[in-house]
């Protein structure tokens with residue numbers, strides 16, 4: 001398991017009591033609020049892929065992280081497809097940080113054509129936009145990341161099948177309609 005607590009990153013495995021607990025000073029870390037997995041971490045220390053594997057309690061997580069070194073510290077990042085296997089929220093734009101950059105990536109990735117990008121950024125930045133979640137850096141050092149879950153975007157309760165179909169096949173239209181419904185644009 002990987003856990004972030006009080007500015008430190010811990011590696012431990014409750015199934016292997018003989019395995020030494022590792023802990024390092026954490027410079028930056030993001031934890032998914034939905035599945036509680038560490039999405040990204042940057043820390044002063046070193047762990048090699050072979051030993052990280054030992055700390056993973058679930059077999060499916062043994063190769064779930066990418067890692068590397070930069071400027072004397074180590075980073076690790078949960079692979080998108082590994083996150084998808086255990087969570088319904090997806091990280092928007094793996095390398096984007098901050099709401100503005102993440103929204104720009106989101107628009108590019110999904111080929112979105114909405115009327116007012118700024119309104120979407122404002123709605124996300126004030127937690128008014130369903131389907132999007134900000135994830136803050138645990139150490140407070142870096143800008144937030146962004147998560148997206150399409151099925152949370154639209155409350156389809158009480159909507160006719162035709163209306164639902166019209167909106168769901170067109171993400172741009174859906175986002176415009178949600179922005180309107182929360183009073184972010186006309």
Ligand SMILES: [Zn+2]
Pocket residue numbers: 032033034035036037083086087088089
């Ligand atoms: Zn998650």
